[in-house]
Amino acid sequence: MFTLGVDIGSTTAKAVILQDGKDIVASSIIVATVGTSGVQRAVEDVLKQTNLTLSDIEATVATGYGRQTYDDADYQVSELSCHAIGAHFVFPSVRTVIDIGGQDAKVLALNEQGQLDNFVMNDKCAAGTGRFLDVMANILNLKIDDLEVEAAKAQHPAQISSTCTVFAESEVISQLANGTDIADVVAGICNSVATRVASLARRVGIREEVCMTGGVANNGGVRHALEHELGVTIAYDEKAQLMGALGASIYAFKKSLNK
Structure with a gap:
């Protein structure tokens, strides 16, 4: 069938x-x-x-x-x-699913049978989504796939504190104008996404095993930043998207x- x-x-x-x-x-x-x-x-x-x-x-x-x-x-x-x-x-053992798509981010809590128990989502702002990463990559003249590579090179990740994509864009441009290394800026961008999504996840409650789905799951920079932010290992599969x-x-x- x-x-x-x-x-x-x-x-x-x-x-x-x-x-x-x-x-x-x-x-x-x-x-x-x-x-x-x-x-x-x-x-x-x-x-x-x-x-x-x-x-x-x-x-x-x-x-x-x-x-x-x-x-x-x-x-x-x-x-x-x-x-x-x-x-x-x-x-099969997953209890928390973090799904970051192009326009929204969702965190799902599953029971032992894999059924949805609870969820929270952010669809009001592009910050913390794939769209946010696309905008940032465009500013840096990078391909979206380059973000993971650059983030891994960072020595002193920049602080990207704005919660709005438009203001974050200005913040990134200012960082570059001040001579901040591109790798540090990229790491700061990944950390910014992780911080926003982690706040959603904490509202649901983190139960291991945790996995990521959606296109942003393919970005190791964001995955690793989320692992650090949440203090858990995040399972990943190439079929995430x-x-x-x-x-x-x-x-x-x-x-x-x-x-």
Whole structure:
């Protein structure tokens, strides 16, 4: 049995095809804003990888910010539930999930069965999100993937104290004008994200095992800063950005079994 999960985020579209609810046979990540052709391209990509068609898919679940925009979905499910399901699938012992996406940050508390117990999210400001990192990387004329490398070189991380992206941008420019090393500025940016997300996490309560999901999880600079801020080890998997789509596909499989 094949099931499809699509996660339509604010800046990327993700798709995962599962076989029998346990084997990932195809996945795709397309950089595109919600409301564009990104989700169709992601779905076409995973179907091409498997030589399947939509008629071969038993059920499809859409999740994420733009889940209501995908007409081929059989079900729409909250990204909170799907990230919880995906994280529990990859890390069966996980109790706290930190999900940092393009436009928001969420912290989920799970019970022993991997079900969502509680959550808190910040979607009012770009600070502490992938968008914040994109803006900062642009100021520094760096690629987003360079931030982890630069942060690792830091000797004296800069203090980026502004809680607003616009003011933080001015603060970073001032740091550079004063001759602060780029590596120290980047480390300060990563620490700034970690501080904001850690405050969310403490509101939920940190229970180990802790993992990160979402695109920002791929940034080791932020992950390591969060580990230091929270005093815990954060589990990481290369499928971090696919966790929502993976959880959606697992949900689709379970719904199919219960038909």
